[in-house]
Amino acid sequence: MNYVGPNSKALQKRALEVAPLGVNSNFRFWGEEATLYMDKAKGAYLWDVDGRKYIDYRLAFGPIILGHSYDAVDARVIEEIQRGTLAAMTYELEVALMEKIVAMCPAVEMARLACSGTEATMHAIRVARAYTGRDLLLKFEGNYHGFHDHLLWSTYAPTGAYGSRRSPISVAGSSGIPKTMGDKIITLPFNDFEGFERVMKSYGEQIAAVITEPCQGNCGALDPLPGFLETVRRLTSEYGSVFILDEVKTGFRFANGGAQEYYNIRPDLATYAKAMGNGYPVAAFGGKKEIMSIIGHGVAQGGTYTNNKPGVAAAYATLSILEQEPVIETINRRGTRLMTGLKEIFEDSSIPTVFSGPPTMFSFAIGIEKPTCQREWAESEQEYYLRLMDAATERGVMPDHDAREPWFLCYSHSEADIDETLNVFADVVKEVKR
Numbered sequence: 001m002n003y004v005g006p007n008s009k010a011l012q013k014r015a016l017e018v019a020p021l022g023v024n025s026n027f028r029f030w031g032e033e034a035t036l037y038m039d040k041a042k043g044a045y046l047w048d049v050d051g052r053k054y055i056d057y058r059l060a061f062g063p064i065i066l067g068h069s070y071d072a073v074d075a076r077v078i079e080e081i082q083r084g085t086l087a088a089m090t091y092e093l094e095v096a097l098m099e100k101i102v103a104m105c106p107a108v109e110m111a112r113l114a115c116s117g118t119e120a121t122m123h124a125i126r127v128a129r130a131y132t133g134r135d136l137l138l139k140f141e142g143n144y145h146g147f148h149d150h151l152l153w154s155t156y157a158p159t160g161a162y163g164s165r166r167s168p169i170s171v172a173g174s175s176g177i178p179k180t181m182g183d184k185i186i187t188l189p190f191n192d193f194e195g196f197e198r199v200m201k202s203y204g205e206q207i208a209a210v211i212t213e214p215c216q217g218n219c220g221a222l223d224p225l226p227g228f229l230e231t232v233r234r235l236t237s238e239y240g241s242v243f244i245l246d247e248v249k250t251g252f253r254f255a256n257g258g259a260q261e262y263y264n265i266r267p268d269l270a271t272y273a274k275a276m277g278n279g280y281p282v283a284a285f286g287g288k289k290e291i292m293s294i295i296g297h298g299v300a301q302g303g304t305y306t307n308n309k310p311g312v313a314a315a316y317a318t319l320s321i322l323e324q325e326p327v328i329e330t331i332n333r334r335g336t337r338l339m340t341g342l343k344e345i346f347e348d349s350s351i352p353t354v355f356s357g358p359p360t361m362f363s364f365a366i367g368i369e370k371p372t373c374q375r376e377w378a379e380s381e382q383e384y385y386l387r388l389m390d391a392a393t394e395r396g397v398m399p400d401h402d403a404r405e406p407w408f409l410c411y412s413h414s415e416a417d418i419d420e421t422l423n424v425f426a427d428v429v430k431e432v433k434r
C-alpha cells in the first residue's frame, strides 16, 4: 500500500508496543506497515499523519452524517459541557432528546439511551427476553449487531462454515464466546423466506426476538427482498416474538425516520447509534411502550455514561439539523450521481457490478448476479474490489477497502467531491487489472 507513509509506519510501531495490533478495534488494523494513522478530519475530508488528504467515504464506519467536526454540532457540545459533562441525575436536554427520538422514529414510543450500538442491541435483547419469558434469539448470517457474546454469531465467518441452507450452523465470531451461548441462537440466511417460515413454525414459540439489520450494512449493503421485512413482521407477531430492527447503521441515515420510514416497516423495538450523534458516543433503543415499560420493573438497564452530555448534546444538535435542513435529500441527490457515475465507469470497462443499498449507504459487488444473502455475496470478487479501493485511496479517495463495508456519504460531500471521485475511479478502473 503505497499510501502508507513514514509517519503512519512510525506511529504504528509505537502503538504496537502498547495495544494489540496497535489499534483499539481489530477492524482498524490493515496489516503491519499497511495501516494508516489519522491526523485530523473536517467536513468530508480526512488527513493522515503524513499530511495526505482524502475524500472520506468510510466516515468512521458510518456515524458522520453531517460532516467531520461539524461546527454547529461541536458548538452545541461545547456550550453544554461547560455546564457539566456528566451527572448521576437526569437533565432537561436529555428529556428533549428522547422527545425528538420518539417524534422522529415511527415505531418508537419510548426509548432509553446508551453509549454504543453494542450496548443498544444488548439491552434490546434483554428487554425482549424479559418481555417474552423466552431465551432463543434468531439472527441472519452476515448481520453484525455489536461485539457482545449473544449476537456475535455468523457475522464474518467464511460462509463455508455455515453448513447447509436448510440447517445452518451458527458460527461464533470469536474465540472466548462460551459454546453454550450457541444453544440460544438460531442463524439463517438473510432474505430466505422459506427457511424463516420453517424455523418460525418449529421454534417460533420459543423465540424471544428476531433481530435484523433492515439492509445488510455489514455485508455489502444487501437490500431486503420485497416482502422480506414484512414477513419477519408478520411471523414475529404470529408467534409472539419481539421484532428488533437494528438501525445502528440505517437510523437517521436512510431517512429522518430511518429504515422504518424508508421501508415502511414497524418493528417492536429498534436500536440506534452512529448517525444519531454525528460521531459522538451516543446510542438508543426503543419501541412499543408496552414492551419498554417493563424496564425498571424487574428488568435492569442503565450505565454511568448513558446520559453523557457530549453525546446527548451532539445528538440533540444533529437531529435538530436533520429536521431543519434537507440533509438526507441532499445526500441522496449527490449519492445518486455518484452511484450512476460509478455504474457507467464499470459498464464502459465491461466489469460486471451489481449495486445495492440507498445512496446514503451503498455498495457494489463485482462479478456476480445480484446477491440476496451473504452466502451469495461471498462469491463476489472481493480481492479485486480491495485492490481497486486501495488504488483509489492512493489517489486521495477513500472508500473502505473491505467490500463488506458500504460507502457512506454525508451532507458535507460536495458536487466537486463527487466529480473528483468519479475522475479517480475512471483512472483506477483502467489501471488496476482484474
Ligand SMILES: Cc1ncc(COP(=O)(O)O)c(C=O)c1O
Binding pocket: 061, 115, 116, 117, 118, 119, 121, 144, 145, 146, 147, 213, 217, 218, 246, 247, 248, 249, 273, 274
Ligand atoms: C448494525 C450494527 N449494529 C450494531 C453495531 C455495533 O455498534 P458499536 O460499534 O457502536 O458498538 C454496529 C457497528 O458497526 C452495526 O453496524
